[in-house]
Structures are given as C-alpha cells and as structure tokens.
Amino acid sequence: QQQVKQSPQSLIVQKGGIPIINCAYENTAFDYFPWYQQFPGKGPALLIAIRPDVSEKKEGRFTISFNKSAKQFSLHIMDSQPGDSATYFCAASKYNDYKLSFGAGTTVTVRA
Amino acid sequence: DAMVIQNPRYQVTQFGKPVTLSCSQTLNHNVMYWYQQKSSQAPKLLFHYYDKDFNNEADTPDNFQSRRPNTSFCFLDIRSPGLGDAAMYLCATSRDSPAQPQHFGDGTRLSIL
Numbered sequence: 001q002q003q004v005k006q007s008p009q010s011l012i013v014q015k016g017g018i019p020i021i022n023c024a025y026e027n028t029a030f031d032y033f034p035w036y037q038q039f040p041g042k043g044p045a046l047l048i049a050i051r052p053d054v055s056e057k058k059e060g061r062f063t064i065s066f067n068k069s070a071k072q073f074s075l076h077i078m079d080s081q082p083g084d085s086a087t088y089f090c091a092a093s094k095y096n097d098y099k100l101s102f103g104a105g106t107t108v109t110v111r112a
Numbered sequence: 113d114a115m116v117i118q119n120p121r122y123q124v125t126q127f128g129k130p131v132t133l134s135c136s137q138t139l140n141h142n143v144m145y146w147y148q149q150k151s152s153q154a155p156k157l158l159f160h161y162y163d164k165d166f167n168n169e170a171d172t173p174d175n176f177q178s179r180r181p182n183t184s185f186c187f188l189d190i191r192s193p194g195l196g197d198a199a200m201y202l203c204a205t206s207r208d209s210p211a212q213p214q215h216f217g218d219g220t221r222l223s224i225l
Contacts, residue, residue, distance in 0.1 A: 094210070
C-alpha cells in the first residue's frame with residue numbers, strides 16, 4: 001500500500017497563481033521529506049526537502065509547509081510560471097533507511 | 113558537473129531478448145538505486161546497492177538482475193523482457209547515510225517489440 005498519499009492528481013492554474021500539492025503519511029518513523037520535480041523525458045530532480053524539526057522551508061518560489069501533528073506536508077509554488085509545468089512527487093524516508101516512499105504524483109499545468 | 117549518466121537514453125529490444133542498461137556517476141556516492149517508472153506513475157524501486165551490498169525489493173521479478181563492478185558503475189540486466197517491462201528505467205545515487213537526497217539520471221526509455 002502507498003505509504004505517502006498525494007493529492008490532487010492534477011491541477012491547472014493561471015500564470016501567477018499558487019498551485020498547492022498536499023501529502024499525508026502515517027509512519028512516524030519518516031524523518032526526511034523531499035519534493036521532486038519531473039519534466040517529460042527527464043529524471044526526477046530534487047526541488048526542496050524538509051525535516052520534521054521545522055514547520056516551513058522556502059527556496060525561491062517554492063515553499064514546503066510541514067505539520068508534524070497532522071502528519072501532513074504540502075508544496076506551494078508562488079507566482080507560478082509556465083516553466084513550472086511538470087509532475088511533482090512528494091516522498092518520505094525513514095531515519096534509518098535509504099529508500100524513498102513516493103507519492104503518486106501531481107501533474108501541474110500553468111497556463112500563460 | 114557531478115552527475116548521474118544513463119546510457120542509452122532510448123533502447124529497443126525484442127520480446128525475450130536480453131538487454132542491459134548502464135549507469136555511471138561522478139558523485140562518488142556509495143548508494144545506487146534502480147527504479148522502474150511507467151507512464152503517469154511514481155518511480156518504483158527495483159533494488160539498491162550500499163557499496164557492494166545488493167538489496168532486492170521483495171516484489172522485483174527474478175527477470176531483473178543487477179551488477180555493480182565498482183563505485184562508479186551499475187548495470188541493470190533484463191534477462192527475458194516481456195511487453196510489461198516497457199518503461200523508463202531510472203538510476204539514482206545517494207550518500208552513505210540514511211534519509212539523504214537521491215540524485216537521478218535522465219533515465220533509459222525501454223521499448224519492447
């Protein structure tokens with residue numbers, strides 16, 4: 001079964017809008033939460049990552065919000081651009097493990 | 113730039129004909145991974161190496177094998193490809209401690225005729 005649940009499956013926003021992608025997990029052993037961005041025909045690229053000791057992290061226009069008690073985390077893309085159109089995967093890794101558990105992915109389309 | 117390189121980018125093989133995909137890395141990472149990714153799905157881990165220690169996922173078919181002759185190179189062998197094995201195959205690396213970023217190559221798109 002999927003250990004990280006991701007929603008929505010797809011979303012469309014206008015340029016300048018703020019797409020929000022949500023992920024939830026159950027396993028409290030998860031200690032590392034990266035987000036990957038994947039363009040068609042390319043491998044996933046690490047976008048931003050967070051650990052549970054912080055509630056928010058920003059890198060450029062990308063922000064992760066983390067709610068440890070609710071076991072949820074989300075990605076916000078501020079001032080979205082057509083070049084941000086891609087599939088985004090959340091993931092989680094346990095403190096004692098090398099493996100990543102991926103969410104199912106969200107396809108984001110930013111219209112000009 | 114340090115990176116993960118996969119060759120070839122596109123591979124076509126015949127049903128049942130063995131095929132080998134290759135991955136090299138200049139990051140000097142101890143851990144290497146092979147993933148299978150089908151259209152509109154998340155990457156699915158097939159196996160990973162911690163240095164030379166091989167770790168197979170329980171649901172990886174026996175048809176898939178791997179070799180890691182040294183730190184820099186890793187190979188994925190598909191002994192008898194079936195139509196269901198058509199997918200993107202991704203190689204990734206990470207440092208040798210748990211819960212670290214994984215760095216992916218751009219994958220090999222495998223087609224089966």
